[in-house]
Amino acid sequence: MRILSTLLLVSAAITASAFAQSAPAPFTLAENGRGFASLADAIGAIGDGKGTVIVAPGTYRQCAVQNGGEVTIKAATPGSAIFDGTICEEKAALVLRGRATMVDGLIFQNLRVPDGNGSGIRLEKGNLSVSNSLFRNSEEGILTGEDRGATVQIDKSTFRHLGRCDRDLDCAHGIYIGRVARLSVTRSRFDQGDGGHYLKSRAAQVDIRDNSFDDSGGHLTNYMIDLSNGASGQIVGNDxxxxxxxxxxxxxxxVAPEGRENDSSALVIEGNKAGFVPGVERSSTFVANFTDDVVRIGQNQLAPSMKIKDRR
Known part of the structure; x- marks a missing residue:
């Protein structure tokens, strides 16, 4: 019996070892199938090249910094890969300073830092494309620095329970885009804000189209869209x-509440719908313009108590 027990234990150990060796790694390079235990190592393996990291379903308490290259980080199944609560450099779950980054199908949540700007993504350099992703229960969804040649594209993503204006710190926002060349936000949803603006941008050109801004569950929020220094482009088809x-x-x-840096005379705002939750009727202004640029405001469906525009 003692010999049999020993044989069974050895057999179990061999089986467990074989299973561990054959278990797929959570982060895999699509180009060569190489697996990694951490996202940081997978991104590091791409280096200054170009590659795609496939993220297996799971909840990950880890973060990563990209220092170069063109990197795609993609969930194997959209919405199944969650980055929860872990921050790099006291900034974000992903700190990006490569040539370009594409994020597809990921969830970022529960991100906070001492300066009040804990983000899912902090873009410091390069182009960024985000799609099919969810940012929730954090101080900020996406925060970028200044890269005047960069473009930021956001599509089919949700920004929920983000923003704050407390602790005597500068406010955080759902999305805060710094001075980049172009921002595109399409087919996305913003809701249940916890302070600040839903979308704040200093981009020179914007395409904000076919989004939903639902403030019905918001708390101490401010503007839906703040073009801090003005912009050209369009705000079209938003609810x-x-x-x-x-x-x-x-x-x-x-438009340009923090000073005019960009010409807004080519900014088109039309085809939007704006109103209030039931039981609320205010004399809010749809477009508050802090410049003498003549913004092109077309047909929009507005609540009766709203003013179309004013000069501030």
Missing amino acids: MVQGKDKDNWSAFIT
Whole structure:
């Protein structure tokens, strides 16, 4: 019996070892099938080249920094890969300073840092494309620095329970885009904000189209769209609902409230729908313009109590 027990233990150990060796790694390079235990190591293996990291389903308490190259980080199954609560460099789950990054199908949640800007993604350099992703329960969804040649594209993504204006710190926002060449936000949803603006941008050109801004569950929020220094481009086909619990309900869209750096005379705002939750009726302004640029405001469907525009 003692010999049999020993043989069974040895057999079990061999089986467990074989299973561990054959178990797929959570992060795999699509180009060569090489697996890694951490996202940081997978991105590091791409280096200054070009590659795609496939992320297996799971919840990951890890973060990564990209220092070069062109990297795609893609969930094997959209919505099944969650980056939860772990921050690199006291900035974000992903800190990006390569040539370009594409993020597809990931979830970022529960991200906070001492300076109040804990983000799913912090873009410091290069181009960024985000699709089919969810940012929730954090101080900020996406935050970028200044790269005046860069483009940021966001499509089919959700930004929920983001933003803050507390602790005597500068506010955080659902998305805060710094001085880049172009921003595109399409077919995305913003809701249940916890402070700040839903979308704040200093980009020179914007394409903000076919999105939903649902502030009905928001708390101490401000503007739906803040073009801090003005912009050309378009804001078209968006649905906007302002909730009851506002820190600033005076406007839905602002143009250059922090100083004119970009010409907004070619900015087109049309085909949008804007109103209030049931039981709320305010004299909010749809477009508050802080410049003398004549913004092209076309036909929009607005609540009766709203003003179309004003000069501030």
